[in-house]
Amino acid sequence: MEKKDQLFKQIFDSNSKKIFHLCYGxxxxxxxxxxxxxxxxxKVWQNLDKFRNKSLISTWIYRIAVNTCLxxxxxxxxxxxxxxxxxxxxxxxxxxxxxxEQVALLYKSISKxxxxxxxxxxxxxxxxxxxxxxxISGISEGNLxxxxxxxxxxxxxxxxxxARI
Amino acid sequence: MQEFDHIQSLWDxxxxxxxxxxxxxxxxxxxxxxxxxxxxxxxxxxxxLSFIAIAALWLFFDFKSWTTHAGLTITITVIAVYTFIxxxxxxxxxxxxxxxxPKEFLSSLKNYQLDRFKLYNRLYxxxxxxxxxxxxxxxxxxLSYYSFWKQCLIVGLTFGWIFFCSTLVRxxxxxxxxxRISLLIEKFERISKQFKETA
Numbered sequence: 149m150e151k152k153d154q155l156f157k158q159i160f161d162s163n164s165k166k167i168f169h170l171c172y173g174x175x176x177x178x179x180x181x182x183x184x185x186x187x188x189x190x191k192v193w194q195n196l197d198k199f200r201n202k203s204l205i206s207t208w209i210y211r212i213a214v215n216t217c218l219x220x221x222x223x224x225x226x227x228x229x230x231x232x233x234x235x236x237x238x239x240x241x242x243x244x245x246x247x248x249e250q251v252a253l254l255y256k257s258i259s260k261x262x263x264x265x266x267x268x269x270x271x272x273x274x275x276x277x278x279x280x281x282x283x284i285s286g287i288s289e290g291n292l293x294x295x296x297x298x299x300x301x302x303x304x305x306x307x308x309x310x311a312r313i
Numbered sequence: 314m315q316e317f318d319h320i321q322s323l324w325d326x327x328x329x330x331x332x333x334x335x336x337x338x339x340x341x342x343x344x345x346x347x348x349x350x351x352x353x354x355x356x357x358x359x360x361x362l363s364f365i366a367i368a369a370l371w372l373f374f375d376f377k378s379w380t381t382h383a384g385l386t387i388t389i390t391v392i393a394v395y396t397f398i399x400x401x402x403x404x405x406x407x408x409x410x411x412x413x414x415p416k417e418f419l420s421s422l423k424n425y426q427l428d429r430f431k432l433y434n435r436l437y438x439x440x441x442x443x444x445x446x447x448x449x450x451x452x453x454x455x456l457s458y459y460s461f462w463k464q465c466l467i468v469g470l471t472f473g474w475i476f477f478c479s480t481l482v483r484x485x486x487x488x489x490x491x492x493r494i495s496l497l498i499e500k501f502e503r504i505s506k507q508f509k510e511t512a
Contacts, residue, residue, distance in 0.1 A: 160335035168331045178329075185331065186338050190504050193339065194415050219503065251327045254320060273324040300317045307320055 156193055163206055164189070166274055167213045173270035174217040176255045184220055188213040203283060210276070210284045214267050221263060250311075257306040265299045272296055339412050345497060346411055346418075349425075352490075353403040360396040364389060376454060384450030391443040398436065402428040411501060419501050426494045433487040441479045445472070 167188055171181035191212050199208055258266055264285065271281045278296075282289045333341070371385050405425040409418040448471060456464045 157335045160338070164331045164335075165329065169329050172329055178332075181329075182331075182333065186333070186341065187500075187504055189335070189338055190342060190412070193412060194504070247323075247326070250323055254323050254327075273321060303320060304317050 152196060156189075156196060159192065159196075159205060159209070160189055163209050166206075167209060169274060170210070170213055170267075170270050171217055173255070173258055173273070174221065174266060176259055180220075184213070184216050187220075188216045191216070204280065207280050207283055210271070210280070214284060217267070218263055253307060253310045257303055257310055260306050261299065261303060265295075265302070268292075268296060269299050269303055272300070342412055343410070346406070349493065349497070350403070350406055353399070353406065357396060357399045357403060360392055360399060364392045364396060367392065378454035380450045380453040381455065384447045384452070387443060387447035387450065391440060391447065395436075395440055398432065402432065415501065415505055419498065419505065422494065422498055422501070426491070426498065429490055429494070430487070433483055433490075437479070437483055441475060445475055448475075 164185060168181055168185045171184040171188070172178065175181050175184065188209065192209055199205065258269065261269060268281060268285055268287075271284065276284075278289055278292060281296075282292045285292070287295060367385060367389050371382075371389070376382060376385075402425055405421045405428060406418075409421055411418040452468065452471075456467065459467065
C-alpha cells in the first residue's frame with residue numbers, strides 16, 4: 149500500500165498541473181477544474197494496478213481526464229462556459245489588466261469550439277506530441293494534423309471576433 | 314488581428330496553480346464519506362443516551378403502577394431495537410473505504426440509502442406509534458401527581474413534539490439525507506463508470 153501511495157504521489161506531482169490546465173481549458177473556472185482534477189486522479193488511484201504500460205502513463209491519464217471532462221460537460225448539460233467566462237471577466241475587473249482580459253477571451257473562445265476540438269486544442273496548447281494527441285483522441289496522425297490546422301484557424305477567428313466586441 | 318502564436322503565448326503565460334496535494338485529495342474523499350458516518354454515529358449516540366436516561370429513571374425512581382413499568386418497558390425496548398437497526402445501518406458504511414474498495418463501498422452506500430429510506434418511512438411510524446403507546450402508559454401514574462392544566466400541558470407538549478418530529482423534522486431529515494447520499498453515489502458511480510469507458 150505504501151508503495152502505491154508513493155507511486156501515486158509521484159504520478160500526481162508530475163501530471164497534475166497539465167491535467168488541471170486541461171480541465172481549466174474545458175470548464176473555464178478553477179473550482180470546476182479542481183473537481184475534475186480530483187475525479188481524474190481518483191480514477192487513476194483506483195485503477196493504477198490495471199495500468200499495463202502499453203502507452204505512456206501521461207497518455208493514459210490524459211485519456212481519463214478527457215473522458216472525465218466530456219462526461220462532466222454532457223451529464224451536467226453545462227452551457228459551455230458562457231456564464232463562467234463572463235464571471236472571469238467580471239472578476240478580472242477588480243484586478244484589471246489587459247492580460248487578464250485576453251486570457252478570459254481566450255477561454256471564452258475555446259468554449260465556443262466543439263467538444264472534441266476543445267479537447268484537441270487544449271492538448272496542442274499544452275504542447276503534447278502529435279502522436280500522443282492522436283492516441284488520446286483516437287484520430288490518425290495524418291488526419292490529426294489537418295484537424296489541428298482547422299481548429300487553430302477557427303480558434304484564432306473566434307478570438308479575434310471576441311476581441312473586436 | 315492576432316495570430317495563433319499570440320494565443321499560444323497567452324496560454325503559456327496563464328499560470329495555473331494546483332491547490333491540492335495527492336494526500337489532500339484522497340483525504341477529501343474520505344471526508345465526504347466521513348460526514349455521513351459521523352451523522353450516523355451521532356444518531357446512535359443519541360439513542361444510547363436516551364436508553365441510559367430511561368434506564369436510570371426506571372432504576373432510581375420507585376414507580377407504583379404496573380402501567381408505568383409497562384410504558385417504560387415498551388419505550389426502552391423500542392429504543393434498544395431502533396439503536397440496533399441504526400447500528401446495523403452504520404456497519405454498512407463503516408466496513409469499506411471508497412479509496413481502497415470502490416465497488417464494495419458503492420454497493421454498501423446504496424444499501425445504506427435504502428436502509429435509511431425504510432427507517433424514515435414505515436419503520437419510523439412503527440417507532441412513533443410504539444413510543445406514543447409507551448408514553449401513554451407511563452403518563453397514567455405520572456400525571457396523577459399534577460393539576461389538570463399541568464396534565465394538559467404535558468400531554469399537549471409531548472404529543473405535539475412527537476407530531477412535529479414525525480412530520481416536518483422527518484421529511485426534512487429524509488430529504489437532506491437522500492440528497493447527500495445520492496450526490497455521493499452519483500459521484501462515485503461517475504468515477505467507476507467513466508473508467509470502464511476509458512480503460
